Amino acid sequence: MSIRLEHLNYIYSAGTAFERQALHDIDLELPDGQFIGMIGHTGSGKSTLIQHLNGLLKPTSGRVLYNGEDIFAEGFDLKQLRSKVGLVFQYPEHQLFETDVFTDVCFGPRNLGLPKEEIENRALAALQQVGLKEKYYTMSPFELSGGQKRRAAIAGILAMEPEVLVLDEPTAGLDPKGRDDILDQVARLHSERKITVVLVSHSMEDIARYVERIIVMNHGSVLFDAAPRKVFRHYRELEQVGLAAPQVTYLVNELRAKGWEIPTDATTVGEAAQAILGALGSASSTQA
Amino acid sequence: MGIIKASKLAFDYLKMDDEGKVESRSRAIDDVDLDVNEGDFIAILGHNGSGKSTLAKHINAILLPTEGVLYVDGRDTRDESKLWEIRQTAGMVFQNPDNQIIGTIVDEDVGFGPENMGVPQQEIWQRVEDSLKKVGMWEYRDHSPNKLSGGQKQRVAIAGVVAMRPKCIVLDEPTAMLDPNGRKEVIRTVQELNRQEHVTVILITHYMEEVIEADRVIVMDQGKVVMQGTPREVFSHVEELKGYRLDVPQATLVAHELQKAGLPLPDGILSNEELVRELEKLHRQTQLP
Incomplete structure (x- = not known):
């Protein structure tokens, strides 16, 4: 089970004066159960790419395979695919529209044609998964705070029980605690339900904390595709394409430049603290 | 006014x-x-x-x-x-x-x-x-x-x-x-x-x-x-800020973690530069004969 992108090219407004190639020969495999981060500057092709994963965009050339099947082959059930690959767009709360939260979350599964009881069970489960308290279920979505609305919108996707969850900047505009809450819940879903998660983010610190693999997009191509430690080692190249490494990566590199014997691949606060303690400890023990 | x-x-x-x-x-x-x-x-x-x-x-x-x-x-x-x-x-x-x-x-x-x-x-x-x-x-x-x-x-x-x-x-x-x-x-x-x-x-x-x-x-x-x-005054209160659902700069967090592990660092470190400077002092002390 996986999603495969083969030699994917996508051109906006092909054949017009506004023609622009957004994706160049993308070859990627997203195996089951991975937690993947995707980074890239504005306009690097991230959003175009993720819209191919559930067939919202059709490649100009190349193929998208879901579990080995070409999703644009004749007879392939795209509706079914869209219930399996759930896409949470930027500012998903702008898409809330029902009179109360619970009905809004039911919208997806109802469109799948499920029996009423199943729809309601799924909606309840989804709302619990995003940690939204029961008192909000009957409220209008517009009475909720920013973070709560965001969770209600994500619950709407989860109620479809997707196997792959793609989130496009799910934490933009949220306060630090709201950011951690949502990402912690996504991480829990990933570990408990073994779903594949693709997290698009502009926060290198968030990416470093949660994902096991980072895909770096630049001008419509894949620049790096590796584990966070390996990707952030290239922080100078990342800066050239409008990105950065987590701040702690700069910290350990500065210490290294001052002559410390310290590994430079720390990407989280905990790793950096450990590395510093280790370096100070070994410095004092060599003296002893 | x-x-x-x-x-x-x-x-x-x-x-x-x-x-x-x-x-x-x-x-x-x-x-x-x-x-x-x-x-x-x-x-x-x-x-x-x-x-x-x-x-x-x-x-x-x-x-x-x-x-x-x-x-x-x-x-x-x-x-x-x-x-x-x-x-x-x-x-x-x-x-x-x-x-x-x-x-x-x-x-x-x-x-x-x-x-x-x-x-x-x-x-x-x-x-x-x-x-x-x-x-x-x-x-x-x-x-x-x-x-x-x-x-x-x-x-x-x-x-x-x-x-x-x-x-x-x-x-x-x-x-x-x-x-x-x-x-x-x-x-x-x-x-x-x-x-x-x-x-x-x-x-x-x-x-x-x-x-x-x-x-x-x-x-x-x-x-x-x-x-x-x-x-500097505000970010010295790491735990209090977390109580308000906020955060502190990453350099401040690393310094806070190091303090908890027993390193004698001052409060209110805000940037990588400041943390490097303070750590350099400690590092030099460990290397003294």
């Missing part, structure tokens, strides 16, 4: 029923006193729903106080006859650049504000040139705004405010939608306006790294100002 002065400011959002009667009210700002001096760089932190944006909207009279009073450059915001002067004194930049750019060409967009103020044609173009140069977007003057990156759009939005020559600019999460480079561009632009043009800046943000150069940090919770001080 400072350029922005609030005294016992309170604001209630009202919920109306079908007949237009007040059904319930919720207090978004509660007894806030504020005094901002001209030329200050003030950062406001607080979780979603803490009242930051509601406060910001009072500064250019988009919202008017339910109780208390707010003065902008000595003018009471409740005085409708002063509305234009107030909005000219305090300009506002919002989170989403796409919602605040209206022109089809960059320089037209920047000229919109002064044109509305009745500035003479010749001076409008002079102001447009000045403000686009100040934000580093002059070379894009004849571009279409929708072909720009997020950071560039946001700088055009700032230029549009600067062209109205405000004494004070209020920015409500201007970097929330931007990539790392865009964030840097916008923050650098705002810092330059503050340092070189002495524009008073009030910056609302969720990125702790953006406030370490502010003169003063104000923390809001449930409509009240709960902490106030220099960035």
Whole structure:
């Protein structure tokens, strides 16, 4: 089970004066159960790419395979695919529209044609998964705070029980605690339900904390595709394409430049603290 | 009196029923006193729903106080006859650049504000040139705004405010939608306006790294100002800030972790440079004979 992108090219407004190639020969495999981060500057092709994963965009050339099947082959059930690959767009709360939260979350599964009881069970489960308290279920979505609305919108996707969850900047505009809450819940879903998660983010610190693999997009191509430690080692190249490494990566590199014997691949606060303690400890023990 | 002065400011959002009667009210700002001096760089932190944006909207009279009073450059915001002067004194930049750019060409967009103020044609173009140069977007003057990156759009939005020559600019999460480079561009632009043009800046943000150069940090919770001080003073209280759903810069967090592990580091470290300097001291001690 996986999603495969083969030699994917996508051109906006092909054949017009506004023609622009957004994706160049993308070859990627997203195996089951991975937690993947995707980074890239504005306009690097991230959003175009993720819209191919559930067939919202059709490649100009190349193929998208879901579990080995070409999703644009004749007879392939795209509706079914869209219930399996759930896409949470930027500012998903702008898409809330029902009179109360619970009905809004039911919208997806109802469109799948499920029996009423199943729809309601799924909606309840989804709302619990995003940690939204029961008192909000009957409220209008517009009475909720920013973070709560965001969770209600994500619950709407989860109620479809997707196997792959793609989130496009799910934490933009949220306060630090709201950011951690949502990402912690996504991480829990990933570990408990073994779903594949693709997290698009502009926060290198968030990416470093949660994902096991980072895909770096630049001008419509894949620049790096590796584990966070390996990707952030290239922080100078990342800066050239409008990105950065987590701040702690700069910290350990500065210490290294001052002559410390310290590994430079720390990407989280905990790793950096450990590395510093280790370096100070070994410095004092060599003296002893 | 400072350029922005609030005294016992309170604001209630009202919920109306079908007949237009007040059904319930919720207090978004509660007894806030504020005094901002001209030329200050003030950062406001607080979780979603803490009242930051509601406060910001009072500064250019988009919202008017339910109780208390707010003065902008000595003018009471409740005085409708002063509305234009107030909005000219305090300009506002919002989170989403796409919602605040209206022109089809960059320089037209920047000229919109002064044109509305009745500035003479010749001076409008002079102001447009000045403000686009100040934000580093002059070379894009004849571009279409929708072909720009997020950071560039946001700088055009700032230029549009600067062209109205405000004494004070209020920015409500201007970097929330931007990539790392865009964030840097916008923050650098705002810092330059503050340092070189002495524009008073009030910056609302969720990125702790953006406030370490502010003169003063104000923390809001449930409509009240709960902490106030220099960035160093405020960020010394790591646990208290977490209680308000906030965070501290990563360098401060690493220092906090190291302190907990027993390293004798001072409180209030804000940046990588400061942490490296302090760690260098410790490192030298361990290497002494």
